[in-house]
Amino acid sequence: MAVLPILEFEEKIVETVDENPVVVIIGETGSGKSTQLSQILHRRGYTRSGMIAITQPRRVAAVSVARRVALELGVQLGEEVGYAIRFEDRTSYRTCIKLLCYGTLRYLTDGCLLRESLSNPELEQYSVIILDEAHERSLNTDILLGLMKRLVKTRSSNLKVLITSATLDGVKVSRFFSGCSILNVPGTLFPVEKLYSTERTTNYVKSSLRTALDIHVREPPGDVLIFMTGQDDIDKMVSKLEERIQNLEEGSCMDAIVLPLHGSLPPEMQVRVFSPAPPNCRRFIVATNIAETSLTVDGVVYVIDCGYVKQRQYNPSTGMYSLDIVQISRVQANQRAGRAGRTRPGKCYRLYPASVYQEEFLDATVPEIQRSSLAGSVLYLKSLDLPDIDILKFDFLDPPSRESLEDALRQLYLIDAIDENGQITHIGRTMAELPLEPSLSRTLIEANELGCLSQALTVAAILSAEITIRPTRSKAKERKRKQPFSNLPDGSGWGDHIQLLQIYESWDQADYDLNWCMDNDLQIRSMKFCKDVRKQLSQIIQKIAKGPVDVQSSLKYKKGEKDYQKLRRALCRGYGNQLAERMLHHNGYHTLGYRSQLVQVHPSSVLEADEDGQLPDYVVYHELINTSRPFMRNVCAVEMSWVLPMLKKLEKMDTNRLSGGAGVSKVCEPMKEKLMNSSTKEANDSKKPDSVDSKIRAARERYLARKAKK
Template structure:
């Protein structure tokens, strides 16, 4: 109390305050006002100074180099090259997979658009559970500090202990170290037991007599591993290397290792593989597995592929972009070499007549697998929630049907993990109520799962138990699982679709094709007579599904493909002999992108700069950035950043230690953005001598870091080859020695099209930024170092990804003047006193709108 001695309780006289402890804060009205403005939403942040000393509490924004605070306004230059004039491709209707169409209630397309209600509820439950865990953690911390234990409350707060222990036990079993299919047969006995072994003589004879051959064989028939060995043993390797392409890197490496084991050599000797940024071959290699993209790059240097005698395009049904391009390139190469090169196209499911007609009416060779009849059941009514239906069907089959394993097809990791957790919970309750119910072994399988855990699906099911495998479309053709008698097919798949107008990739769920549905049902007939439960109506199968899957070349960005074709001397890419031609507007959009990147000239011819871009096995935006970094004197750092962008996510965020992981990640953040954050991580890892312990302490994926190191090494080798080719006296690899602006300028010169500006009026629902090209509302991804950072007006981003929002991934702050300086073909500055075309078309929003329920017009609503 005032004027009371706190010890004695007696009133004391008030003494004038003549002195005070420490230094009294200086009352500077201007400084106070500037600080308030600095914290206001939308105001330009500047460094506040007092007596030539920076205020440590003020957020500092980068000062412009010329000292001018005048804001520059830029707009699209809209320059059209001569070879694109008269082609009004931007007004064509966009029928991409991104387009949302109206569909009747219950249709498969509508269900795919709106998603699963079960999944959204599961996400909400996980969010609430996380909040509850954080609340309990705070209670425990408070009780520890205050000495007020809560042991009596904890059992009630922890929830259902039975479910928790069941889930923990399932996770514990998933981490055990006994993996891999077991077989008592020798390698020779395993090879001779495969269906393709019975057809060996006929197959070799057809290859010798025909330049083209289409082979259709069931998954597990042995075509991928055995045909190359048969041809090598019959002497085809005497004329050149026998190559086999795969659409996935994992498949190329794993199959090569298996064949090397069967041949009896070390990987890289007689049998080797080549994938992007990794070449494990030698002069001894006669059987070579590779990704289709690597063979496409070899065709760039040697169109006739003279080092090969036989090329086998495997898994052709997947119709990747590189495979479709190789169809046309190899067709012409085989014809030119007149018997010197043989081409075999293999797949589990193919429209064999279509492929035979394309490849000069070649013969079709079929390898019959071990198949049994399969009964197919449809639903009477459309299923509005396919995830919930899958779980109910698994429980129903397990409790009511005879023994036999179950295979369930889902669209991705998130759905599989949620279904696994739900099945564990439901089975723990069922077995608690009725112990006579057999145990259900729940096994996930998807591409990002560690390979040693993937192989658990091949293990024999113990007696008295049943196995359920929850898989993506990887189980359609890539793997064969013995013991499957029941298949549950909800009828959906997740595909990567590209919108050429927005320049955005999105993973979207859509109905499968009838060919995919037939392939899925066939999985139940490998071991014995089986049953397929299709969770859609027969009418949907006949009328809503397409006959075949849309080829990737018709739904992907074609810039890299067009650049490769131009580098091979194919100028008229529109009339290129594709098996299934992509839409013309996709080709023209790719040509326009290559023009603004300086890869093509006014007449559509490949420039010298474009030739150098084609030298690198990466997207044109990255290759231009790398080449321009030489001019900016920062190629060493840019190579490191590109290597980090080329590997899976390096940051590890375990569910139980998210807070610690986020704090560890924040230590690497650079205030300029994510590109320099990646550089910080790699440099710190190098300083720690590539330590595994350092990765664990900082929640970094060591495998991704080592992969980035390998990619960086390969890029340096490619740069050295380019230097030798162009006869440069000095190496192009130089360091900017800490001048990070040079790195940002290099990325602006390549990624200027991927630029965005902070929205004038911030709306959390619409997006805090808008792209400069299409004015699309976008958000900074929560994992970015610039997430919720103020004073960042212009940014570039690596990719736009549509999930629940349009997110910019890998974002970096830029100066808008750089866009005009380094992309004059694409951007121009607006003349002083004039208004940009974008502002002319803007709709003026009134400040006050009394009908707005959120009252966004209030000044207090400005900063959120």
């Protein structure tokens, strides 16, 4: 195996780390920083006083790099080298002994390290913390940067912090850490020829397909890495490329295999991309931006860059996420091109003109902390119980907007995670210990009080796994034409959370038979993953609960309104900030008033309207996302009597007090208006309706008029 460039700098790295508490290491693509830096420090004795933690912003990277390092050290994964990601910790009792006696290398996601710091704020088990791939500027990594800045000053025992990246602005980070040292490690990049399109493509999937086939037919051997925006595009590309390759004239070119690579793939499919191609065979790897820097795939000579990436963005003024396909930055484009020069000179086919790269691409990607909901991060900071932390003045490398922080504080206050003075509550501390978003954590706590924790655990497991267990729409339509649809439950009219519970309950009653999943067009892997997540959540909540909890795996109970009332009430308490009102059905969609606008319930929802087309006055939702239009996804009906206590909390809300800082009182009017409008309507119907009321009333009248003509 070739000597990686970073090994030539071993003495300089160790000398710099010995002399400085914080070091920024800029290692070019191919330098070996992710796999070798931890081993260098391990050889030089840093694991004698504690573990070395290496964080990764992506779960796939944490697992794959840990596997590689364990292989290089000749140890079993989970012993000297292990990994920890959400809902999976590859360690054992034997590992813990080795951690204490001999030290270990531990790869983990940045989120896992944050959760570990809750029980041990000084992270005393670690002698070195390496924040790898920091240029991706994930939300958790940015929080960790702020915490590491505090920790190196306050921890009683010695701590070394290394921030590593291929493209990070090292001067900016050094300035943030009071002028810490910067090391630059070159990589072994061969020259890469960049080939631009003459015009902007209108369909990057078709353009990528055409380019891939041209490479396969005309270019010498070498693997091809194709960047797509997401799983849907990857699936299309893999299917079309396999079909077109099979239709090529036999003997006209070498064999080929097509492999997908994205975060939702099971581990056994992810590792296939790290195995070399068979003789006289070319590999096509179709990947998301996970392959830009987080993972290195050897053998790539050709890169096809579509110029786009799928990005989630949160608008705190509307509480809405959008999942947008946006242009990449110049940093990302250069990272993608660099993947073609690892083993020999390569080519990067950019499916956009050079003028677009120069004039339209941003210099660097917008940090996630500036385009995400911050409720979970603010809850974490509050739970650290540091008296001098003012959330609105916390030391971030790139601060989020004040509006985003205020939005997070409001969310936490409404679900009882913090009190009116911004102090974390007992409920908030329990929420912070659960590896869930705040709404689901609060739901579980309320469910335990109401005696429906077992059911709430199921719903939380399904939603936190970030997968859907409903049949696909295409399969549903196909089956509808041929035969009656499957016997999947319908949510009893109360909505999607109840249906998710009922589906899992049906599987439980079928003794978790995998054939039952197949018969109902449900993904076996997804269902099994939900079951595993539920089991782990059950173990976590039993560990942290002070009183008795009921987390039985069996879900036997009767169907009906009363059986779901407690669960719906728990959901209302958990989703207190995610409330919408005044709904009806018109023009084929469920439509509702939300923050002075009309938003529609996603067409896949099972929430039912009454015979007049009127839906419940109040619902809670899991996610508000703007795709083709604003949609609420995973919606559940709730009662007015459950909503009123939350409305009362809005009467005196001061974001400066919630933050932990002092200042002039500032009542949170936007959020107050959102919910208080509904309270006013209930209390005094004689008041003049607002614009949303008028639109909804007009829509309902049109619906009833059409119904009368039938």
